[in-house]
Amino acid sequence: MEPVAPPRPHGRNPMVEIHKLWSVFDMPDRRLVIHKDLDLVVQRGEVLSIVGGSGSGKTVLLRQILGLEHPHKGHVRIMGQTVGQLSGRGASSRIGMLFQHGALFSAFTVLENIAFPLRELKTLPHKLIVEAAMVKLQMVGLKPADADKMPSELSGGMIKRAALARALIMDPPLLLLDEPTAGLDPDSSDGFVNLLRSLHRDLALTVIMVTHDLDTLFELSTRIAVLADQRVIVNDKPREVIAYRHPFVEDFFLGERGQRAMELLREYPFAI
Amino acid sequence: MATTDLTPRFEQAPAAQGHAVRLFGEWTAGQFARPHLFRDLLRTLPRAGAKLAWDLREAVLLDHVGAQLLWDHWGHRWPEQLEVLPPQRAILERVAQFTQVRPRRRKTRAKDLYLGFGALLLRAFDHLKGFVQLIGQLTLDLRELARAPHQAPWRDFSGHLYRIGAMALPITALVGGLIGVVLAYLTAQQLRQFGADAYIVDILGVALVRELGPMLGAILIAGRSGSAITAQIGVMRVTDELDAMRVMGISHTYRLVMPRAMALSIAMPLISAWTTVAGLIGGMIAADLSLGISPLFFMRALPDAVRVSNLVLGLSKSVVFGILIALIGCHFGLRVQPNTQSLGQGTTASVVTAITVVILVDALFAILFSNVGI
Numbered sequence: 001m002e003p004v005a006p007p008r009p010h011g012r013n014p015m016v017e018i019h020k021l022w023s024v025f026d027m028p029d030r031r032l033v034i035h036k037d038l039d040l041v042v043q044r045g046e047v048l049s050i051v052g053g054s055g056s057g058k059t060v061l062l063r064q065i066l067g068l069e070h071p072h073k074g075h076v077r078i079m080g081q082t083v084g085q086l087s088g089r090g091a092s093s094r095i096g097m098l099f100q101h102g103a104l105f106s107a108f109t110v111l112e113n114i115a116f117p118l119r120e121l122k123t124l125p126h127k128l129i130v131e132a133a134m135v136k137l138q139m140v141g142l143k144p145a146d147a148d149k150m151p152s153e154l155s156g157g158m159i160k161r162a163a164l165a166r167a168l169i170m171d172p173p174l175l176l177l178d179e180p181t182a183g184l185d186p187d188s189s190d191g192f193v194n195l196l197r198s199l200h201r202d203l204a205l206t207v208i209m210v211t212h213d214l215d216t217l218f219e220l221s222t223r224i225a226v227l228a229d230q231r232v233i234v235n236d237k238p239r240e241v242i243a244y245r246h247p248f249v250e251d252f253f254l255g256e257r258g259q260r261a262m263e264l265l266r267e268y269p270f271a272i
Numbered sequence: 273m274a275t276t277d278l279t280p281r282f283e284q285a286p287a288a289q290g291h292a293v294r295l296f297g298e299w300t301a302g303q304f305a306r307p308h309l310f311r312d313l314l315r316t317l318p319r320a321g322a323k324l325a326w327d328l329r330e331a332v333l334l335d336h337v338g339a340q341l342l343w344d345h346w347g348h349r350w351p352e353q354l355e356v357l358p359p360q361r362a363i364l365e366r367v368a369q370f371t372q373v374r375p376r377r378r379k380t381r382a383k384d385l386y387l388g389f390g391a392l393l394l395r396a397f398d399h400l401k402g403f404v405q406l407i408g409q410l411t412l413d414l415r416e417l418a419r420a421p422h423q424a425p426w427r428d429f430s431g432h433l434y435r436i437g438a439m440a441l442p443i444t445a446l447v448g449g450l451i452g453v454v455l456a457y458l459t460a461q462q463l464r465q466f467g468a469d470a471y472i473v474d475i476l477g478v479a480l481v482r483e484l485g486p487m488l489g490a491i492l493i494a495g496r497s498g499s500a501i502t503a504q505i506g507v508m509r510v511t512d513e514l515d516a517m518r519v520m521g522i523s524h525t526y527r528l529v530m531p532r533a534m535a536l537s538i539a540m541p542l543i544s545a546w547t548t549v550a551g552l553i554g555g556m557i558a559a560d561l562s563l564g565i566s567p568l569f570f571m572r573a574l575p576d577a578v579r580v581s582n583l584v585l586g587l588s589k590s591v592v593f594g595i596l597i598a599l600i601g602c603h604f605g606l607r608v609q610p611n612t613q614s615l616g617q618g619t620t621a622s623v624v625t626a627i628t629v630v631i632l633v634d635a636l637f638a639i640l641f642s643n644v645g646i
Contacts, residue, residue, distance in 0.1 A: 093300065093301050093302030093305070094302070106611055106612045106613045107613055118301060118337065121301070121304065121305045123304055123305060123306065123307060123308075123309070123310050123311075124301075124304060124310055124337070125310075125314075127344070128337070128340055128341060128344060130374065131340050131344065131371050132301075132336060132337050132340045134370060134371070134372065134374065135336055135340065135366065135367050135370040135371060136336065137370075138369075138370040139366060139370065144372065144374075147374075150613075151611075152609070152610075152611035152613070152614075169301075170300075170301040170302060170335070170337065171300065171301065171335035171336055171337070202362060202366075204359075
């Protein structure tokens with residue numbers, strides 16, 4: 001029998017490999033092509049940010065990586081395996097996903113939410129599951145007293161933290177983030193970015209995120225992939241991406257709102 | 273199951289080397305997903321307190337769950353001799369730092385039950401108060417309607433009339449017709465024993481026109497539209513639409529409650545008449561088949577058997593049922609908290625309450641008008 005756990009960061013395959021991907025949605029009146037022959041490779045240990053205009057298919061791309069959408073053509077491989085091979089039992093030990101609004105189960109407490117993937121394995125004792133969930137809960141900066149709260153009692157930042165703890169409960173090597181700092185005030189946003197950075201360092205995570213927030217983008221990314229014209233027009237280090245000549249890139253990074261964030265690029269050599 | 277080199281396992285050195293324990297394989301949650309593996313590991317891991325030497329350097333991977341297992345096994349203490357790689361130590365230290373004994377949940381005591389009962393009573397009282405307020409507000413809105421009838425939300429009204437009334441016709445006809453058939457067959461069995469076959473018209477007529485038609489219609493509409501009303505208004509609460517409306521200075525009761533109550537007060541008697549007719553047709557067919565009473569005789573005997581006052585009573589009951597269902601649906605919808613769980617609870621409570629109230633009010637009518645029409 002094949003081992004349940006996947007090859008880990010020491011393996012040779014790239015973490016994510018997308019080849020000639022087509023995403024097509026059939027509308028009643030027309031056919032909407034979101035991605036056309038899209039190629040993207042994410043190496044292990046990277047923090048890749050996907051940027052693009054609204055409707056350019058950033059979230060659809062995340063959903064393709066997760067296997068929530070089926071490719072029309074082309075294929076998506078994660079650690080050399082197809083998404084189908086990776087889903088199913090113990091999937092949270094392979095990919096963690098932080099949804100934009102947290103997607104915490106509203107009927108469970110925070111602790112039950114975090115422990116849910118472990119409990120579903122049905123092989124671990126209750127005591128160990130609770131302890132492991134408490135460790136993750138505190139690792140993402142929540143207090144032990146928050147464990148018994150219901151998701152409806154949490155603030156936006158706490159929901160994101162709890163959802164992150166749930167995504168990380170089985171220490172997956174790949175973490176996907178959809179707008180991790182959207183809807184957070186600047187303080188919580190900074191705190192969340194710092195948390196993500198330290199987790200990336202400590203757990204040797206590969207992170208793929210979709211974000212509009214330029215501060216987050218430059219503080220975290222080791223690479224930026226720009227989605228436009230139904231494909232990835234450039235996928236490179238932040239400095240190279242800014243220098244790329246394309247109307248979208250110029251408007252996004254060199255427009256007025258880009259200027260302030262560019263300051264950060266000088267302050268945080270980490271990002272380069 | 274085949275043991276691959278990723279399977280978490282351990283070896284214990286002979287006594288000469290101090291029983292040192294060396295770990296191999298992946299000590300991760302993904303590996304522990306295998307059946308029995310975790311239990312077997314726990315059973316066989318040597319438990320010699322802190323005296324034993326542990327060597328984790330040959331373990332391919334150690335994640336937080338694996339570290340938690342070891343930490344628990346060590347009794348929440350560091351063993352005296354421990355050989356680990358730096359990343360493993362970081363994970364173990366994090367687990368050691370954050371592991372703590374959770375306080376046990378308090379057991380429920382008699383006082384909690386007493387307080388819970390009190391809270392239940394207060395909540396019921398609060399619901400009653402809210403309901404009375406809703407009726408009061410609706411009365412004020414009706415005054416507003418009378419003052420400026422051309423400004424009333426007639427579009428909403430006709431939309432609700434269509435969705436609550438017209439769309440419910442097939443299901444109410446089906447249920448009404450089938451109940452008529454069942455009732456006719458059951459009574460036919462009894463009546464045949466006494467040779468009182470002709471009385472089936474009286475029994476079916478009175479039962480359906482006075483009781484079953486309005487009741488069945490009301491219960492179906494309570495389930496179908498009462499829940500829909502609560503869910504619609506509840507979703508508006510979850511998505512802040514209700515607050516947006518209030519900010520625009522538009523009254524919830526005027527725009528949301530009143531059109532629904534008006535639509536149901538008109539649709540409900542029509543639905544109940546429709547259900548009654550369907551039931552009578554079903555009963556007529558069944559009577560023809562089981563007792564040989566021809567539809568012609570059935571229709572001729574019906575006006576003599578059932579006085580018009582029964583029909584009036586049935587229809588006026590339906591008006592009351594309709595208004596109650598709408599008000600209960602709106603009441604629970606407006607009380608939904610802005611989270612999805614509360615939405616589900618509110619919808620369930622709304623349907624249960626609406627059906628219970630319909631049956632209660634029906635019993636009240638039966639007592640009050642016991643000498644009318646029979």
